[in-house]
Amino acid sequence: MEPATRPKADAKRLTDLGRMPGNSTGYVSSDDEAYEIQVAGNKTALVQPFTLITRAKDLPGSHPMAPKQPPRPPDQEEVSWKVVILVYAIVSICCLYVGGLYYGTKAWAVRSEEELLQASVLHPLFNTEEHFAPEYWQASMQQKDRLEALTTATHATAQALQSVGVPAFLESAGLIGWLRHNRSQLPWDSDGDLGILEADCIQAGASKESLSKAVGEDFAVLKFACTCEEDCAGDNKRMVGRVAHRTTGVCIDIFAYAPVKKSRAWQKEQRYSDIEWWERVNDHADFTFPKDSLLPLQQDTFAGAPMTIPAKPREFLSWEYGQCLGAHVWPWRILLYSPSSDTLAFILAAKGAVFMLGGAGMDALPATMVIFCSAAAVTFLRGGLTLLAVLGICACEFLVVSIRPALCSFRKLHSALIVLAVAVCAQGLQGCLEQLLCQVDDFYLHPRRPKSWTLCVLGTCWDF
Known part of the structure; x- marks a missing residue:
C-alpha cells in the first residue's frame, strides 16, 4: 500500500497564499514546502472570522461582522x-x-395691606395678650376696627394728659407709622404709645385720679403716675401709665422721659462730648438719645387729627430702633x-x-x-x-x-x-x-452706639 501523498501546489497557489518562493529567482519546487504554506494559509483563513467575532463584542448591540461604530457625542454619553x-x-x-x-x-400669610386690615385681631401675626385689657377685650374685631379704636384712644389720652398739664407726644410704633405710613397707624399695630416728660408730670402733680376724670367714661385708666407705682414687675416698670378703651379693650401705654441719671461709658467718648443725653426712664433696652432729637416738641397731625411729635422724629427713633426704619424683611416686607x-x-x-x-x-x-x-x-x-x-x-x-x-x-x-x-x-x-x-x-459696620456681646461657656461669661 502506497503512503498518502501530499497535494502539490503550483506557483499560482503559492502566490495566492501570500508566500513567496523559498528563493528569489523562481517558484518553490519542493512539495513539502508547498504543503506547509498551504496549511498555514488554511489556518489563517479559519482564525480571521473568530478574531472579528471577538472584536465585535466590544461594540454593544452590533452584529459580529458589522463595521466599527463612530464614538458617541459628549452630550450622549451614558450617565451613571x-x-x-x-x-x-x-x-x-x-x-x-x-x-x-x-x-x-x-x-396665616397675608398678601396686601387691604387683606391685613380685613384679618381678625386674633391673627397669629399680631395677636398678643400683652397689648389689650382682658376685661374689655373684643376678640371678634377685625384689624381695621382695632386701628380705628387705637386712633381714638391715642388722641383721647393725649388730650386728657394735656388737660392735666402734661403734654404728651407720639413715640415708638405710633411714630414709626407716622413716619412711614403717611402720618397714620402701622397696619399691623396692636397698641398705642405716648411719651411724657417726667419733670412736666411732677410739676403738674398729675395722678391716676386726675387723669381718670379728664379722659372720660369711655376709657379706663389702669395705672398712672409720674414714676411707676403699680404693676411694675419686669418690663412693665418702664410704663408709668396705661389707658384702656372700654368698648374694644385696646390699650395706650405711657412712658416717661428725663435726662440720664448716669452717663454710659460710650457717651463719654470725644465724639459725644457736646451732647446732652436723655433716656426713657427704667427702660429695659437702655433707650438713650440726644436731647435735641426730642425737644422742643412740635405740632403735626396723626391719623387726621392734631398730635404732638418729637423735634426730629427720624433721629429720635433711630436711637431706639436703629437707622433702618423700613418695614422688617420678615414677615411684612416679604409678604x-x-x-x-x-x-x-x-x-x-x-x-x-x-x-x-x-x-x-x-x-x-x-x-x-x-x-x-x-x-x-x-x-x-x-x-x-x-x-x-x-x-x-x-x-x-x-x-x-x-x-x-x-x-x-x-x-x-x-x-x-x-x-x-x-x-x-x-x-x-x-x-x-x-x-x-x-x-x-x-x-x-457703623453702629450709632456700641453693641455688647456676651459669650458664656461652662458657666463662665465674657462681655465684648
Missing part, C-alpha cells in the same frame, strides 16, 4: 446611576421647598411689599418650554417636575413668597443642567432665561435687600 439619583434628588428638594413655603404659610409681576410668569413658562426640549421619556421627567414646581409657585404663593420660591427653583434647575447637560438641548438660551428670572426676582426683592444691607451696616 449616581448622577441620575442626584438629579432627581435636587429636583425633589426643589419641589419640597416650594411645598414647604405653601403649607408653612397658608394658615406685603415685594410684588411678583406677570412678567415673571411668562419667563418661567418660556424657561420650562426650553427645558422640555432637551429630552424624551425619563429624560423629560426632571423638566416636567420643574415646570410643575414653577406653576405651583406662581399659582399658590403670592408676592415675596413667590419670588423666594422661584429663586430656589432657578438654583435647582441650574444645578441639574450643570450635572446632566444632555437634559437641555439649548443650554445657552436656558441659562439666559434663568438669569432673567433671577433678575426679575431681585428687582421685586430690592426693598428687602436694601433693608438687609442697611441693617448690616447699622449694626455691624
